[in-house]
Amino acid sequence: MDDPLVAERQASMKAIAEAARTIDWMFSRRRDYDSRAFKGAAETIRQHSGEALVSQFPLGSFGGHSGATAEIDRSREEFVALSNHLETFAAELSRAADEAPDRLTDDMKMGDHVPLGGSLLGRRPGRDADADPSTMPAEHVFHLMLEDCASCHAKFREKAE
Template identity: 60%
Template sequence: MRRVPVIAAVIVVAGLAARSALPETAVSPVVAERQASMKAMASAAKTISGIFDGKMAYDAVAFKEAAETIRRRSGSAMVDAFPAGSFGAPSAAKAEIEQSREEFAALALHLESLATALSDAADEAPNGITEAMRMKPGMAMGSSLLGKRAGGAAEADPSKMPAEHLFHLMLQDCTNCHAKFREKRQ
């Protein structure tokens, strides 16, 4: 049962990235580059999900590359991909990013910290997903921005979390960011 949230989140992230694609001639280079970055992150998330779900054979290089793709494209690189004036049609990025720049940047940096820890976990698992990388029963997933749960503190040090938990938290950051800062499109 714990596999359902991962699959649903990856589908949401991948679907949002795919729907954002407009003909390249209709978007500015900044928006086109941003959309390509989001598609690369969605593809990386799909790879990691497939590995954790056992739908793809474990490949340490692919796992590491996927985590690194997300790490490189999050943090300040993600913030820089959303300059003032690049919001609204044909992009689905809301102008609210500018009004809530600190929150947007905090999400991007949090995603980067989780992806960094996931990439480090890949270095420690050259032969396959280890039991230490798996989420344990009862691990709270959190649901609000920056890994904070209602009435609770921020998540513990990412470097001490199981890789699968890191991945779930990364997907939550993506979902939370899209929910607040991305226009819903049909």
């Protein structure tokens, strides 16, 4: 596997992770909300997802210093779908920042009655995976987005040598 490409995509993933942390800190109030920084972070994720992400994982894209698994070639459609899903959520977060230039509005936040990924009936993973993100609070979109990271990593990433 050619190392510059691996280094490049690992750097992209680090940028995505850094951006996700920025958004997380704003929702959890570890950092003041700033719509430009929020949007910038969402845009960083958007630009590194979808087609851009997939193009960094050509066929045979595993081994060596890479943590990518051979499963990417075997389940390419699923890999592409997850990458596109990530892009959709990131675009939605970017739009939410446009609509809230001054403060984190109440309708961006999840009420206490919408626990992360679950309900009173217990956890039902993927429950909202296909729901329209434009109808959800941005914080909920963000949590679903993190499920995309976890789903993709569970199947397509392993510990590199």
